[in-house]
Amino acid sequence: MKHSFKNDYSELAHPQILEALSAVGGMQFEGYGLDEHSERAAELIREKIALSSADVHFISGGTHANLTVLSSALKPHEAVIAPKSGHISTHEAGAIEATGHKICAVDCIGGKLHFSDIEAVVEEHCDEHMVKPRLVYISQATETGMVYTKTELSEISNACHKNDLYLFVDGARLSTAINSHGSDLAYADIANVADIFYIGGTKNGALYGEAIVICNDALKTDFRYHLKQKGALLSKGAAIGVQFEALLKGELLDILAQHANAMSLKMADGIVKAGYKLLYPAQTNMIFPTFPPDVVNKLREQYEFYDWLKKKDKTTVRLVTSWATPESVVDEFIMCLQALS
Numbered sequence: 001m002k003h004s005f006k007n008d009y010s011e012l013a014h015p016q017i018l019e020a021l022s023a024v025g026g027m028q029f030e031g032y033g034l035d036e037h038s039e040r041a042a043e044l045i046r047e048k049i050a051l052s053s054a055d056v057h058f059i060s061g062g063t064h065a066n067l068t069v070l071s072s073a074l075k076p077h078e079a080v081i082a083p084k085s086g087h088i089s090t091h092e093a094g095a096i097e098a099t100g101h102k103i104c105a106v107d108c109i110g111g112k113l114h115f116s117d118i119e120a121v122v123e124e125h126c127d128e129h130m131v132k133p134r135l136v137y138i139s140q141a142t143e144t145g146m147v148y149t150k151t152e153l154s155e156i157s158n159a160c161h162k163n164d165l166y167l168f169v170d171g172a173r174l175s176t177a178i179n180s181h182g183s184d185l186a187y188a189d190i191a192n193v194a195d196i197f198y199i200g201g202t203k204n205g206a207l208y209g210e211a212i213v214i215c216n217d218a219l220k221t222d223f224r225y226h227l228k229q230k231g232a233l234l235s236k237g238a239a240i241g242v243q244f245e246a247l248l249k250g251e252l253l254d255i256l257a258q259h260a261n262a263m264s265l266k267m268a269d270g271i272v273k274a275g276y277k278l279l280y281p282a283q284t285n286m287i288f289p290t291f292p293p294d295v296v297n298k299l300r301e302q303y304e305f306y307d308w309l310k311k312k313d314k315t316t317v318r319l320v321t322s323w324a325t326p327e328s329v330v331d332e333f334i335m336c337l338q339a340l341s
């Protein structure tokens with residue numbers, strides 16, 4: 001069977017997650033995220049981000065989180081500023097637009113929005129004949145695996161405050177970003193700059209689930225009503241609470257992210273040593289090497305991955321490692337590439 005480098009959620013769940021769920025499988029809990037495990041997990045998150053006043057809500061997945069957050073924060077005439085490569089712009093089947101909100105998409109190098117991009121969009125949308133930008137959406141890490149620095153996030157946050165915009169951080173891969181070898185950020189730094197963000201579990205060892213964290217009091221009111229209306233208030237919400245409790249006890253959340261990053265960096269190093277280039281710097285668990293088409297075809301005989309950018313004489317592919325990627329598979333991939341080279 002081919003090993004897949006398509007994504008970081010092909011493996012079902014880390015054994016500790018499954019053990020935690022199995023241990024409570026026959027017990028009874030209050031529904032809709034009001035159980036003791038969800039409450040403990042929420043408190044562990046507040047401790048991790050050093051913000052005791054934050055509201056925490058557990059939700060099934062990233063698209064559901066993005067849809068619920070943005071539709072709850074925006075009035076009908078308000079819009080979101082986002083990178084053109086952002087998940088809400090490219091991979092959510094128009095979920096945000098379907099709620100009646102325009103995405104003001106910006107071309108960004110490496111998927112990283114710059115504070116000047118925000119200023120330009122606000123300046124362009126100058127009156128009531130256009131939508132009104134009200135929220136900025138960024139991903140940490142980006143869709144290219146790159147990580148915003150503390151300075152970059154501070155500049156974006158300042159631009160948001162200056163222009164009366166909310167800042168929302170898509171954190172589907174937040175843990176790999178925080179644990180990137182080049183990161184100067186902690187979880188508390190995200191809470192300091194973002195009005196609302198989420199911590200991803202689905203792509204970091206959980207069976208499924210994300211934790212939405214609301215820092216701005218203005219966005220807290222009636223949020224559970226929005227969850228219910230969007231089909232996101234799960235009757236068996238305890239299942240997500242149990243998983244996040246397991247992830248946050250003993251730092252499993254970060255340990256798994258560190259492994260995913262380490263495997264990616266090792267693969268990137270082997271690819272560069274074999275004489276190939278990366279389209280973007282290797283910072284997290286996604287890398288984008290460029291190969292000749294014949295090399296891509298040979299690699300695809302043994303591994304699964306997505307093409308990212310195809311040209312006549314070369315193809316950039318996306319390789320994603322996960323919390324469960326065996327180091328032996330990375331070694332085999334490098335040896336295979338060396339043999340082809």
